[in-house]
Amino acid sequence: MINKVIAIDGPAGVGKSALGKRLANHFGYTFLSTGQMYRILGLKVLAQKIDPKDYEKVVAVALKIDWDFKPNKNNVLEIYADGKKVGSEIFSEEVGGVASKVSSNKDARRVITNKQRELCKKKNIVMEGRDIGTVVCPEAEVKIFLDASAEERAKRRFKQLKEDGKSADFEKILESVCARDRRDTQRTVAPLRQAEDCIYIDTTNINLEQVEQKVLEIIEKNDR
Numbered sequence: 088m089i090n091k092v093i094a095i096d097g098p099a100g101v102g103k104s105a106l107g108k109r110l111a112n113h114f115g116y117t118f119l120s121t122g123q124m125y126r127i128l129g130l131k132v133l134a135q136k137i138d139p140k141d142y143e144k145v146v147a148v149a150l151k152i153d154w155d156f157k158p159n160k161n162n163v164l165e166i167y168a169d170g171k172k173v174g175s176e177i178f179s180e181e182v183g184g185v186a187s188k189v190s191s192n193k194d195a196r197r198v199i200t201n202k203q204r205e206l207c208k209k210k211n212i213v214m215e216g217r218d219i220g221t222v223v224c225p226e227a228e229v230k231i232f233l234d235a236s237a238e239e240r241a242k243r244r245f246k247q248l249k250e251d252g253k254s255a256d257f258e259k260i261l262e263s264v265c266a267r268d269r270r271d272t273q274r275t276v277a278p279l280r281q282a283e284d285c286i287y288i289d290t291t292n293i294n295l296e297q298v299e300q301k302v303l304e305i306i307e308k309n310d311r
């Protein structure tokens with residue numbers, strides 16, 4: 088049996104997780120950020136000094152990962168890989184870059200996609216990523232595609248780094264956002280694209296509260 092699934096897809100840095108957590112909270116669903124699974128794979132590939140383009144070796148790493156998912160008090164699924172809870176090290180630019188590269192590996196994707204499908208069958212869930220509405224769960228009740236210009240996403244990332252007291256170079260951030268967009272949209276397996284029946288929202292000029300409001304209005308209208 089498939090439970091209720093809300094799929095959120097879109098490019099890097101568009102606010103999918105922030106929106107997903109709010110929707111999960113609103114509906115009492117659990118929440119999973121699927122990019123973290125690709126980041127964990129990327130981290131393991133990095134740690135083992137494997138070339139992200141070495142197809143067979145990356146598949147072997149993916150096949151060996153023992154996944155577990157436990158909800159925290161906010162119903163966000165925390166990911167455990169080989170019994171170890173995932174830490175903030177997966178959010179570095181370096182790991183993000185490797186994650187983006189290994190995520191074009193078809194067989195590694197299959198392993199991770201199957202895990203995500205199992206989760207869709209277990210619980211009502213909000214899942215965010217790049218291919219949730221198109222590949223992981225095309226039968227999802229609600230499919231949202233969030234978008235924003237690359238400049239706006241780089242601006243948000245720059246602001247966040249500054250607020251965290253970290254050094255940031257806007258041009259470099261923009262370059263990295265564009266490179267990730269290219270890889271995510273141009274890969275042959277499960278590229279980032281909109282599902283035909285998605286709710287498309289451009290968030291370039293609206294804030295998170297307004298995005299959530301818009302989505303809730305559309306969901307309620309469709310429910311009537």
Ligand code: DC
Nearest residue numbers: 121122123125186187190216217218
């Ligand atoms: O959302 P994120 O930035 O944490 O994702 C990291 C990388 O993982 C991203 O560049 C592409 C990949 N990814 C994917 O291919 N499919 C998903 N469902 C989620 C992420």
